[in-house]
Amino acid sequence: MYIVILAGGSGTRFWPLSRTSRPKQLISITGDRTMLQRTVERVLPLKPKRILIVTNHLQADETSRQVSSYDTIPIDVISEPMAKNTAPAIGLAATIIAAHDPKGTMAVLPADHFIRDEEALLQTISLSAKSAANGYLVTLGIMPTRPETGYGYIEADMELRGDGPFPVVRFVEKPAFETALSYLQAGNFFWNSGMFLWRADVILEEIKTYIPELGQALAKINFNSDVWELSDLKSQVEVMFKNLTSVSIDYGVMEKSTRVQVVPVEMGWSDVGSWSAIPEVVEANNDGNFLINTGDYVAINSKNCVVYGDKQTIATVGVDDLIVVSTPEALLVCHRDAAQDVKKVVEELTARGATATIL
């Protein structure tokens, strides 16, 4: 098995901890290792043949640096010349794998998700491997725990089989609240986690069918089966990416293919989409606040606060439901319900011409 880690994300939702040059997967939100490092470590017990990390050229160096100490499994960092969403990234990785091992199974995992029960993930991947080897596109479906309206859902046909994989009835994008509630109650709807298992040749075939533009572009590139990196194909890939349409593998392939299956999994998953998701991934302290990497912290009549600090002593007094993130360069104080507006801070600072140390 091959592991493909999608680590090309950029984003400002974790400002000021994340920066343009240091997106979520490259920072440590919940512990001493970065989310990318935790993603790599999580799959090491599977003993994959190789791990391919697809990222973009701005983050390639830092990405390589962060995984340089894992020497039990060969790790390749594939640097995209520009971000074109997940289908080109996955297509590129599948093409490289197929050049060496056409029927090789690849598990695709985002680099910036939190998984509490890592054993459950590994069992689910093992459970799905046979379906993948048999030519199915297997997607991991997260058991929903709330009527979340921000995720995509996968409806499974669970009539026939026990643990799955189950045939997929349909994909539903971000539903309305009442719909989400009915999905939660129905029991056969799962969150689309963006984690997949399939054979390299099968996904390339499906890409050729449903995203012919991408399929043809990938087919034109002659990967050298002696190496696992782009090396002398870099300029060729650059031209290819420039002409590609941005498209996700979900929209481009999964929602259209007839070979899709879903395996439900309960693993304490969170995509840690913003600071307001921290309570999903960090235990509350005795006061009911959520501390990350904080030095001395004093809470006076204060609860449900997410507090990130380092060397500063931090005190919150008479405030609830706040996000407080202090770094040497920048400080964020944000209501937990307004975490989606953190990106506006970065937009405003960008408009003011702030320097890269802040952005």
Add this chain to the structure above:
Amino acid sequence: MYIVILAGGSGTRFWPLSRTSRPKQLISITGDRTMLQRTVERVLPLKPKRILIVTNHLQADETSRQVSSYDTIPIDVISEPMAKNTAPAIGLAATIIAAHDPKGTMAVLPADHFIRDEEALLQTISLSAKSAANGYLVTLGIMPTRPETGYGYIEADMELRGDGPFPVVRFVEKPAFETALSYLQAGNFFWNSGMFLWRADVILEEIKTYIPELGQALAKINFNSDVWELSDLKSQVEVMFKNLTSVSIDYGVMEKSTRVQVVPVEMGWSDVGSWSAIPEVVEANNDGNFLINTGDYVAINSKNCVVYGDKQTIATVGVDDLIVVSTPEALLVCHRDAAQDVKKVVEELTARGATATIL
């Protein structure tokens, strides 16, 4: 005229900007100079003979350092061996002045008050000087602007004279809200500002009458009329202070003396009692937030926040009525209605054995 500045205050209500070793008067809350420096500069146009600053031994060095550049008027720093409230501090200063100039008039001013209209203060002091020379204890009464329940009030008999000084009917300590409201409406009640004008010999006489313990102790000390500092009397003063009862000049003398007058003054005064008083002394910016010494600041859906920072970029998102104070060592995030609880943070940190750099 002599100016006596009471600069012995300690306190934690402006933590983390103020520290035990750096109380409110020694920090800059509203501009580039400290409150002590602003107090000194404010009275320079009066061309006083001398300025005596009474502080305690812990802050004497920093106090001297902060006033060392004012060389047009002689400034003496009188270091109390311990804090015993305002009556001993004022008695000590009066004794030193009386040793040189018994009938000299002294204006007593706190070192940590904010005054927007400094011209009004100077005019009021000039207006009061004749009454003081005639043997009255003149107190400056602030025109109330709200039914404040945290201050003492002075009731004036305003039947007879135009601008004052007026005879004082009585002093009232922190009234209930309804009472405070009736005072505000009555028009002859003023906030007790802790600013006074009197002759050195007169206040000493009144101290002798109403606080005999203090009067006798002061009378025993033979001040050398060649110098203005305690110099070789230090150990004598130390013994004397050790045996004194703590008492305020208001409670000890003003509430009992029959020679008290009040001069009303409207001068944009604030005692800047806590972080929640900042909106009284700082103009709101366009977003309706109150910035002190802040570097880059971004407010997204955020108003009525008091923000103190330095080099950090600070952003508030979706929050109102917060106090955010960030120093390199410590960060405070506090609701404006909970500013009185800031001292609990210092208590908690003290209990944890925090170092002096934090306290």
